[in-house]
Amino acid sequence: MKNQPFHHRLSYSLQGIRSAWRQEASFRSQALMALGVVVVLAATRPAPLWWALLLMNCGLVLGAELLNTALEQTLDHLHPEIHPAIKVAKDCAAGAVLVFSLGAAGTFLAFLWSLCVKTSGRG
Numbered sequence: 001m002k003n004q005p006f007h008h009r010l011s012y013s014l015q016g017i018r019s020a021w022r023q024e025a026s027f028r029s030q031a032l033m034a035l036g037v038v039v040v041l042a043a044t045r046p047a048p049l050w051w052a053l054l055l056m057n058c059g060l061v062l063g064a065e066l067l068n069t070a071l072e073q074t075l076d077h078l079h080p081e082i083h084p085a086i087k088v089a090k091d092c093a094a095g096a097v098l099v100f101s102l103g104a105a106g107t108f109l110a111f112l113w114s115l116c117v118k119t120s121g122r123g
Helices: 006-023 025-044 048-078 084-120
Strands: none
Touching (some): 025 048
């Protein structure tokens, strides 16, 4: 599997994203929220810095969600029974997604605040 051509590696990546889309409601929700962010950005046409910050946050959340899915799938396959250590690992991975999501939400709120300040003439 090592040193495959780029198009093969890309295909594997896209298969992973498709699998997460099909199997994980959280991934679908986060992806739709990211699409909503893109729509808001396109409608408001902010400075490039806001595009960069918000798209980076969307990518981080979706990436964390993919890693969480990969970890859960692996642990469930290797040890289907409930185990305290596996619960901690899965909970921590879910917590990481939450932390990234809260950071993204905070960035989006700052963006909305900057729009309000801009339109009210205070900025």
